Each structure stands twice: as C-alpha cells, then as structure tokens.
Amino acid sequence: MSFDGIVTRAITNELNRTIQSGRVMKIYQPTDTELIFTVRAQRKNHTLLLSAHSSYARFHLTNDQYSNPKEPPMLCMLLRKHLVGGFVEKIEQVEMERIVKFHIRSRNEIGDETVKTLIIEVMGKHSNILLVDEEQGHILDSIKHLPPSQNRHRTIMPGQPYKLPPEQGKISPIDLEPESLIKKLDFNAGKMDKQILGIVMGFSPMITKEIAYQAKLGGTEAYKKAYDQLRERIITHDYQPKVHFGVREQFHVLPLHDFSDEAEEFDSVSAMLDAYYSGKAERDRVKQQAGDLYRFMKNERDKNIRKIKKHHHTLKKSESAEEYQRLGELLTAHMHMVKNGDSEVKVVDYYDPNQAERTIELNPNKTPSENAQSYFQTYQKLKKSKQVVQQEIKKAEDEIQYFERLIQQVESAREQDIEEIREELREQGYLKKKTSSSNKKKNKPAKPSPESFLSTDGTPIFVGRNNKQNEYLTNRMANKSDIWLHAKDIPGSHVVIRGENPSEDTLFEAAQLAANFSKSSKSSTVPVDYTQIKHVKKPSGAKPGYVIYDHQQTLFVTPESSYVKKLKQLAKEKSRDS
Numbered sequence: 248m249s250f251d252g253i254v255t256r257a258i259t260n261e262l263n264r265t266i267q268s269g270r271v272m273k274i275y276q277p278t279d280t281e282l283i284f285t286v287r288a289q290r291k292n293h294t295l296l297l298s299a300h301s302s303y304a305r306f307h308l309t310n311d312q313y314s315n316p317k318e319p320p321m322l323c324m325l326l327r328k329h330l331v332g333g334f335v336e337k338i339e340q341v342e343m344e345r346i347v348k349f350h351i352r353s354r355n356e357i358g359d360e361t362v363k364t365l366i367i368e369v370m371g372k373h374s375n376i377l378l379v380d381e382e383q384g385h386i387l388d389s390i391k392h393l394p395p396s397q398n399r400h401r402t403i404m405p406g407q408p409y410k411l412p413p414e415q416g417k418i419s420p421i422d423l424e425p426e427s428l429i430k431k432l433d434f435n436a437g438k439m440d441k442q443i444l445g446i447v448m449g450f451s452p453m454i455t456k457e458i459a460y461q462a463k464l465g466g467t468e469a470y471k472k473a474y475d476q477l478r479e480r481i482i483t484h485d486y487q488p489k490v491h492f493g494v495r496e497q498f499h500v501l502p503l504h505d506f507s508d509e510a511e512e513f514d515s516v517s518a519m520l521d522a523y524y525s526g527k528a529e530r531d532r533v534k535q536q537a538g539d540l541y542r543f544m545k546n547e548r549d550k551n552i553r554k555i556k557k558h559h560h561t562l563k564k565s566e567s568a569e570e571y572q573r574l575g576e577l578l579t580a581h582m583h584m585v586k587n588g589d590s591e592v593k594v595v596d597y598y599d600p601n602q603a604e605r606t607i608e609l610n611p612n613k614t615p616s617e618n619a620q621s622y623f624q625t626y627q628k629l630k631k632s633k634q635v636v637q638q639e640i641k642k643a644e645d646e647i648q649y650f651e652r653l654i655q656q657v658e659s660a661r662e663q664d665i666e667e668i669r670e671e672l673r674e675q676g677y678l679k680k681k682t683s684s685s686n687k688k689k690n691k692p693a694k695p696s697p698e699s700f701l702s703t704d705g706t707p708i709f710v711g712r713n714n715k716q717n718e719y720l721t722n723r724m725a726n727k728s729d730i731w732l733h734a735k736d737i738p739g740s741h742v743v744i745r746g747e748n749p750s751e752d753t754l755f756e757a758a759q760l761a762a763n764f765s766k767s768s769k770s771s772t773v774p775v776d777y778t779q780i781k782h783v784k785k786p787s788g789a790k791p792g793y794v795i796y797d798h799q800q801t802l803f804v805t806p807e808s809s810y811v812k813k814l815k816q817l818a819k820e821k822s823r824d825s
Contacts, residue, residue: 249498249523250305250369252343252449257486257500258307258516259340259347265308265517266293267337271330271351276323277313278532280390282376286335297367297376299390303524303531304374306347306367308517310819311525314662325388326378329353329363336362341411343419343449345369350381363387368412379409417448421482425475429467439470457503477501487512488519498523511809522812529662537657537665540672544657547677548650551643558636558643565636568629573598574607575622578615585615648738649790655738655766656713664712667695671714671791695719697743700760700814701821702753707745708814710760714792717741718785721794727781730754732761735774735801739765741792747779758802759810768806775802 269288276282284295296309319327333353340347349365362381368374377389386407393403401410418427423446431446432439439462440455447455454477461473480486486500492509498519513519534541578585581594588611596605609618656668672678695716700708709724711717721731721741728747733739742761744753754777762773778799785794 249451249453250345250520251451251454252340252345253451253454253481254498254500254516254520255345255347255369256340256343256449256481257484257488258520259338260484261516262295262306262308262338265289266295266335269293269335271333271335271353274323274326274331275313275315276320276326277315279320280374281313282323282326282390283313283315288335297365299367299374299376300531301372301374303527304369304371305520305524306369307520308515309521309525311521311529322378322388322390326365329361329378329387330365333363343421344412345449346411366409370412373412375403377403377409384408415448417446419448420450420478423447423478425471425478428474429471432467432470434467443474453497453499453503454501457501460504486516488516489513490519490523496523533657533660533662533665536662537660537668540665540669541654541657543672543678544650544653548647548654551646551650554643555640555647558640561632562636562640565629565633568626568633571622571626571629575619575626577605578607578609578619578622582615582619585609585618587614589615645790649793651766652714652738652792656740659740659764659768660712661698663696664716667715668713675791697724698815699818699822700756700811701817702744702749702756702814703817704750704753705821706749706753707818708753708757708760709743709745710764711741711792712764714790717792721780721783722785725780727779729780730757730777731780731783731796732757732775732777733796734761734765734767735776737766737773739767741794743780754802755804756810756814758804759807760814762804762806763808763811765806768808771805772803773806775804776800777802 266286266288269286271284272287272292273285274282280298280300282297284297286293286295294309295306296311297306298304330351330353333351336350336352338347338349346366346368349367350362351365352360352362355361364379364381366375366377366379368377375389375391375393378387379385380387386403386405386409388405389403391403393401395402401412428443428446432442436442440452440459443455443458444450444452458470458473458477461476462469480501487502488498488500489503489510489512490496490498491503491506492511497503497506500516500519511522513522577594577596577598578592580597581592584594585592589609590611591606591608593604593606595602599605609615610621613621653668653672656664660668669678673680695711695713695718697709697711697716697720700710702708709720711720717740720743725731725743726745730744730747730749732742732744739761742757742764744757749757758775758777761775762768762770765773767773776796776799778796782798783794783796
C-alpha cells in the first residue's frame, strides 16, 4: 500500500499550508465514492478530491476535470447544507494513521456558528468519508454505511456516535525513539522488515523493506541509523514526492533506494498523487460505466469470428461444385443404364484420361432423370453459395475490424467519450434507440470534442477518442493542408497536426500520440503513417471512423505514456494563460 501513514502525514501537512483558513465554495459528488470540494484560499481556487474508492482511496488537490451528475446525491446535498460557505479551521491526522479530520466552521440556518468534522478514512475496501457533528459527536451521514449486522463493534450510520477504528497496538514513529525500537526487535528471529511493520504505526511494507535495505543486513547500529534517518525526515516534513517506474509503478514521499532508478519527481505531494491516480481512477470509472458496452462489442466481434469459421466450412464444400456438375453430366450420358429404384450405377468416366469406371450414388426414390437434375441443382446451389459466402466473409471481416476499433476506443476512453460510442451504436442499429417523450424537446446532440494537445514548440495537435470524434476531426475540423496521422494497419485514433510543415519534433510527438492511442500502445515499436488531410478519404458506405489514404510516409516510434501527460499538460497551461 503506497498511501500509508507517512504519505497521509505529508499530504495533511501540505493541505494545511495550502487551504487552511480557506472557504468552501462548492461541493460535487461525481461518483458514489468521490467528492470534489472547491476551496478558496490565498486568493486562489483549489480543487480538493476526497475518494473512498476500494482500490484508489486518497485525498489531495487535483487538476483533473470531473463530470457531475445532473441531480446531486443525498449526501452531496447534505454536505452543501452544512459546509458550503464554511471555513477550514484545521486539518489533522489521527496520530500516524490513514485517518484525517477536516474541521470546518460554518453557520446554521438561524445564523449560529457550528463546527462540523469531515473525516476521511483511507483503509482499502473499508475506506469511508463521514460528516460528524463535532459538538454532539454523532454521524450525520457517510459515503458508505456499516449497519450493526455487519459490524457490531463499529456502526457507521446516521445518528450513531463516531468511533475510531480499533487500535492495532502500534506506536507512532514520532513517539518511538530509535533506541526504543531496537529494544523491541528480536534480531535472532530475522524478518526484520515484518517485525518493524508490526511495531511502527503508519509504516507500509515498502517502508520497512527500505529500512532493511538501508541497514544491509547489519546489526543494531545499522538498523538504528536507517530508522533514525527516515524518522527525522518524517518529523521535519522533509519529503521527496516521486513515482517510481518498473514492473509495478509505486509512489512515495520518502526516497526509496530499493526501487529502479527510473522515477519522476514532483513539486508537491498532490501533484504526485494526481499524476499516479488520475488515469487509473478514470479508467476504473469508465470500465464501470462501459462494462455492458464492452461485453456487447466483444460478443459481436466473437460472433463474427464464428461466422467466418462457418462460412469457410461452406466455402470448402462449395469447392466441390464442379464435381457435382460432372456427376450430373455423366449420369445424363448413361441414362440408358439406369433403372427406377437403383441406388447406384457404374459408368465410364469420359473426363478421366484413362476412361476408368466410377460409381455414382443414386436416390432409389427418384427417377434417373430426377437424380441427374438433383446433381445439377446441387452444382448451381454450391456455385451460387460460393459467391454469397465470399461476400458474407468480407462483411464479417469488416464487422470484426469495426468492433476491434470500438473495443480499443472503449479501453482508452474518457468518461465523456462513452456516451458518443453508445450513440454511434444506436445510429448503426446495434443498440435500441432511446425513447423520448413527445412532450419533451429533442436536445440537439453535442458537437464531438477531440482531445487537445500542444507540442513542445507550441503547435496544436488533436486526437479523436472515438469514431464520432475521428470523423469530425478528419472531415470537418481539420484543414486540407493539416497533417493526419494513424497507427499503420491497426485500430487507433485519428491524430491531426495544425499546419502543413510541422517540425520534426512535433511530428515525432504526434506520432507518439497516435501510437499511445492505438491497439499497439504496449508494443516496443509502432509504425505510424502520416499524410496531408487532402489525401484522406472515407469510402462510400464505410463504417464510421474508417478511411483510406495515400501519399503517406511512415515513422516508427516506441510508445511512451509520458508524452501523453506532457503534451496534455502543455495544452492545459496554454488554456489557463489565454
């Protein structure tokens, strides 16, 4: 668990410096486990995210944008009633636990001052956010309810007194001197990192392994020194927020030497948490919203794969069409040898250079003439089916490509992209169209909004995140002389560079976006084609998002997600400045 008690202390300290004494201006609840607060402090609006997500529970300032429901949930309305207009008096951590209290002073309906406590508990699947009346000590409401039937020791329900989670018998590193820690360790038992984990409050396995790594299997002095150095950083708030890359991404506010050297350093704890969690949390939200959509598209793709297999079986059978024609002709030529009720006849095969005899099977319930006609009919049927089956195979292959593109788009979609994909499937007849009441005005569909990026030299780059955005970007938004890019021969986004002569750096960065927003985003090398918009065409009757192009050149790039973050951040900064 990266978000341990030390990270909690670091972000609490940062928030006290940033939003303490700030005024709560707005509150939103974009999902059932997340809250967004707008706090005005130091002449600036700050966006505070509180999440009780089972996998991504956290709290920090964020630059991400969140879409909000049209109707606010009941908890959100309650929080607005008690906290909007109030001032953040202080933010305090419960010892070194992952529990933090926001004390907010506001006025009630009759103008009297009241203090409410907003508590966030970052505890994995048991994470929660609660609003507590500070004077009476009872819970007003919470994001997750815990009735007595689930936990009789700690009930989380409106009206119940708030109790802290049970203590684990650990000691805060603030209070635990190095000498005291050493006395509690059994050096003969080994597994020093696990021993420390069971003693020190707020330490995660990552931190105790770091202490063991620093001690290098040394004795008491080595462990005392390693712990003391780490403890000093915690007491003095000497942090170095970093995201470490490797087999698994990890983050922390203390230096971690037992990790790969590849890491990204951040100016603040919030920036680190925002960078680490934002993509993961959004993908999880999208996955929840688009789960049914993803299953439907995967089923449609797999259904067409099965169709092709069946069609190929029919095609193989149709290859024997000429043989049925030959049997019909041989039977007609030897009709005088066949009697009613015969089940077979031996004839000379005059198609064979050696004039060998062959046996023709007959239906004894048919006349000789009817048997011959049956062979000719089978020949005509197989001959015709071959043409039909080839068309059906081509149609099924197009469907597979179409659903492959949609699946790739859902896997990399933002929340706002999902509804456009649903709408496209309705328009194409795959999903039922929404039924709207006759008395309601029909809302005009919103214009597709491709994602904006900015190259390092200031050139705008746009990326379509679904077929509607791809078509709008390529066919309407882009100029004929703009540069169009796409990962070669694989599902992916349309990418457009504004201008006909981009620099080599801009071309490379746009190719990075095309590779990252493609099915091959995890590959080591991705070929990316680029050409001018005037050379890109949509064939008549083609599926949405499908185009053909010529006059292209090809770049080969290794996808790096850091380019996506960097170019998106440049676009955000320009948007704020303008």
